[in-house]
Amino acid sequence: MEHLVYEIPSGLSSEFDVDLVGLEETSPRIEESFSRHVSIRRARWPGWLRGLTTIPVGYINLARYIKANRPDVVLTLSGIGINGLVVGLAGRRFGIPTxxxxxxxxxxxxxxxxxxxxxxxxxxxxxxxxRLSIRLSTKVVILHRDFRSRFRSKSIQNKLVAIPQPMAFPDADPNQARNIREGLGIPADARVASCIGRLAPDKNIPLLLRVAKRAMEERSDLHVIIAGSGPLEETVRRAARSESRFHVLGEIERGRVPAILQASDVFLSTARPGGEGLSTAIAEAIHFNVPVVATASGPGTLAMVPTASMDETALVKGLVDESTPQGVMPENMDPADNAGCWRDLVRSLIEDRVTG
Structure with a gap:
């Protein structure tokens, strides 16, 4: 999440002053992305009471900021049910686009x-x-135009603007792929399937393991690399102990992701429906020309992987079959293009407010 909070305001700050209105504790990287940090003190109440008062306390603090600074636009990047509601309510009260x-x-x-x-x-x-915060908002950013199908109301659809998360992709380096394979003892001519992500229930880890095992039974040269940590990591490690072609790496540095993808012949994603927005891992695989086998976890995945399916046998076939097609990269993920989309959105809201 931090790279989003870093990239989006960085893109806006070339044209606008961008204030961060939030808690005192932020990382240096986020701090540098904003023109100014307006700190809000965290309430020193018990956890359960702080949870109950998050929305009213957030609203009071944002209202104070708006009264003192009169911003042209207020936006929130995450937390639609809490942050989004606070921003929507404040925007309606003070007549500021959100x-x-x-x-x-x-x-x-x-x-x-x-x-x-x-x-x-x-x-x-x-x-x-x-849903209430969406109705109160002036505009709602969705990650892909295909997410429009999730909103039936015409008035809501008129608010939607498709802007994906910004992503900077590194250049390909064949040496990295070779180093990964050699380091894991994978033959150069073997077929490699990789899965990179959080090992949590919403990623449907039992399905991931079943698909991988079935595919390895059908192809004796198939190796499976699983990278990531989470509450189900130990479940994955136990399942992998009986098969030497399973390579469970655990948590990895962000910089190793390109190397693993370049060492792969196919990428596997088994997220449950509703568990994905616009998968960063799938987008990275597409960037490195790695075919993707994925569950139909949502509009974003279906847009990138038209062959996505909830059929387990189809997923196994995708890992085994060397004719698995490559995915489709969403538009405007490049940071420069992405920043232009955000600037256009904010500029249009300011112009509409002036002329309206």
Whole structure:
């Protein structure tokens, strides 16, 4: 998430003064991306009470900022049910255009949350408060135009603007691929499938393991690299102990991702429906011309991987078959193009406010 909070305001700051209105604690990288940091003190209340008062306290602090600074536009990049509602309410009160941002198939995310209370809490946050914040917003940024299908109301669809997350892709380096294979003891002529991401329930790890095992049974030269950490990492490691062609790397540095992808012949993503917005890992695989096998986890994935399927046998075939097609890169992910989209959006809101 930090690279988004870093890239988007950096792109806007070439034309606008961009204030960060938030808690005192931020990373130096984020701090440098903004013209100014307006700090909000964290309430020193017990955790349960702080949770209940997040929206009213956030609203009061944002209202104070707006009264003192009179910004032209207020936007939030994440947290549509909390931050989005605060921004939407304040914008309506003070007559300031607001921008909200939907980062996933939010209305289905609660399905995969563990526990009754967790599901109920997430449903209220996204499906109740999130829908309200969308109605209050002037514009709503979605990650791909195909997400429009999730909004039936014509008035809401008129608010939608498709801008993906910005991504800077490194150049290909064949030496990196060779080093990865040699380091893991994978023959140069072997077929390699990789999966990079958080090992959590929303990534459907049981399906990932079943598909990988079935594919390895069908191809004796297939190796599977799984990189990432999370609550199900130990489950993955246990499943991999009986097969030497499973390579579980655990948490890796961000800089190793390009090397793993370049060492791969195919990329596998098994996210559950609603669990993905616009997958960064899939976009990176497409950049390096690695064919992608993926579940139909949402509009963003289907747009990038037209062959995405929930059929397990089809996923296995995709790993085994060397004719698996490459994916489609979304428009405007390049940081320069992406920054232009954000500047156009903010500029149009300011112009509409002046002329309206």
């Amino acid at each position: 921008v909200n941002r939907v980062t996933s198939d939010i209305f289905k995310v609660w399905w995969h949350k563990g526990g009754v209370f967790g599901r109920l809490s997430l449903f209220v946050r996204n499906n109740v408060l999130g």
